[in-house]
Amino acid sequence: MTSLISSRFTTRRSRVQDWLFGGIGAIASLVTLGALGWILADLVKMGLPHLSVEFFTADMKSAGREGGIGPMIVSTFLILVCFLFPAIPLGVGCAFWLSEYVQGGSRIARAVTGGVDLLASVPSIVFGLFGMSFFCQVLGLGFSILSGGLTLTCMVLPILVRTTLSAMTSLPPDLRPAAGALGLTRATTLWQILLPAALPGIMIGITLGVGRALAETAALLFTSGYSTRWPESIHDSGRAISVHIYDLAMNIPNGGGKASASALVLLLMILAINLVASLLADRCLKSQYIS
Numbered sequence: 176m177t178s179l180i181s182s183r184f185t186t187r188r189s190r191v192q193d194w195l196f197g198g199i200g201a202i203a204s205l206v207t208l209g210a211l212g213w214i215l216a217d218l219v220k221m222g223l224p225h226l227s228v229e230f231f232t233a234d235m236k237s238a239g240r241e242g243g244i245g246p247m248i249v250s251t252f253l254i255l256v257c258f259l260f261p262a263i264p265l266g267v268g269c270a271f272w273l274s275e276y277v278q279g280g281s282r283i284a285r286a287v288t289g290g291v292d293l294l295a296s297v298p299s300i301v302f303g304l305f306g307m308s309f310f311c312q313v314l315g316l317g318f319s320i321l322s323g324g325l326t327l328t329c330m331v332l333p334i335l336v337r338t339t340l341s342a343m344t345s346l347p348p349d350l351r352p353a354a355g356a357l358g359l360t361r362a363t364t365l366w367q368i369l370l371p372a373a374l375p376g377i378m379i380g381i382t383l384g385v386g387r388a389l390a391e392t393a394a395l396l397f398t399s400g401y402s403t404r405w406p407e408s409i410h411d412s413g414r415a416i417s418v419h420i421y422d423l424a425m426n427i428p429n430g431g432g433k434a435s436a437s438a439l440v441l442l443l444m445i446l447a448i449n450l451v452a453s454l455l456a457d458r459c460l461k462s463q464y465i466s
Contacts, residue, residue, distance in 0.1 A: 218442070222435030230436060235403045239423045239433055244440065246405045250320060250413030251389065251444075254399060257324020257409055258331065258388050259381075265328070266335025266384075267377060273336075274343035275365055295333035302330045303397035311398060321409040323399030330394060331384035338383065342376025343369065382452040386445050392417045416441045 233243030269287070277284045306326030316322045346369060354364040392415075400412030401422070414422075420437045423430035 215442075218435045218439050220435075221432055222437070222439045225432050225436035226439065231440070234405075235419075238427050239419065239430055240427065244416060244419060244437055246403055247414050247416045247419045247437070248440070250399070250406050251415045251417075253320045253406060253409055253413065254324045254327065254395070254415055255385065255388060257321050258327040259385070261325065262328040262331050262335060262384065263381065266332050266380070267339050269332075270336050270339035270343060271365060271369075273340055275361065275369070291333045291336050294329070295337070298393075299330060299391060300393040302326055303394040305329070306394060307397040316410070318398065318400035318402075318412045319410050320399055320406060320413045323395045323413075323415065324409070326394050326398045327388045327391060330391065331388055334384045334387065335377075335380045338380025339373065339377050342373040342380075345376070346372050378452045378455055382449055385448050389441060389445055389448075390417055391415075392421050396421075416444075 230243040231248065232245045234245060235247075236242030269291075273284060273287060277287075303326065306322055306329070310316050310322040310325050311318055316325075350368055350372065351364060354368050359368075395415050395418050399415060399418070401414050401418070402412035403414055404411070406413040416437055420434050420441070423434035423437065
């Protein structure tokens with residue numbers, strides 16, 4: 176009888192704990208969605224009236240109070256290109272090397288992973304000062320789109336390395352012995368088996384990196400510059416959309432409406448990139464299951 180009462184009490188307490196933790200999780204989710212909805216509603220309310228075809232294609236006028244953000248969109252796209260081309264091979268290659276060519280727990284592995292983690296904790300303003308000193312002055316690139324892209328590469332490398340490394344370590348452990356039993360070399364195994372299997376995780380890392388790069392302001396203030404002209408090459412100075420939003424909100428009187436409209440465009444760009452990355456990852460997974 177005593178054991179029956181104790182069992183019922185334990186079951187009731189477990190149910191109360193389940194309901195309690197479930198309620199806390201639901202409240203946290205509602206608060207998160209509420210904050211997101213509040214931000215989006217504020218941006219839509221202030222920025223939507225300023226959105227038009229001219230806003231996407233025209234030059235900036237009256238210090239940003241009039242005109243559009245056409246040059247800023249082009250500059251942002253070029254900065255992303257300059258950032259992605261070196262960041263993807265460096266980040267993915269470093270993760271592959273740590274996963275497949277270095278023994279886990281060795282001194283070199285601990286040194287590299289420790290350096291990556293330390294790099295991830297560096298504030299963005301420090302990256303901006305480094306980019307201005309090294310890329311702009313030492314390498315002679317000046318305040319240019321290329322300098323901004325290379326600075327963002329240094330910032331986003333830890334994200335790419337860590338996400339790719341997590342994707343590689345989470346693969347089924349029998350892939351490598353099976354490939355070795357078939358007589359495949361380590362390079363062939365990496366390129367034809369492990370890379371396709373880890374591609375969805377790599378795409379997630381690239382998406383997170385692009386999202387951080389698009390939202391970055393401090394690093395680009397010191398590297399890519401403030402120029403509002405249409406860039407003719409990656410060696411020209413160019414103002415990213417994030418820098419444009421900062422300038423409108425902080426330095427331009429009555430620039431809040433245009434800043435909100437620019438922020439909406441930036442959010443739409445991030446959303447479009449996330450959707451494309453999700454579609455590519457889903458297609459990779461489906462192709463793996465079909466094959």
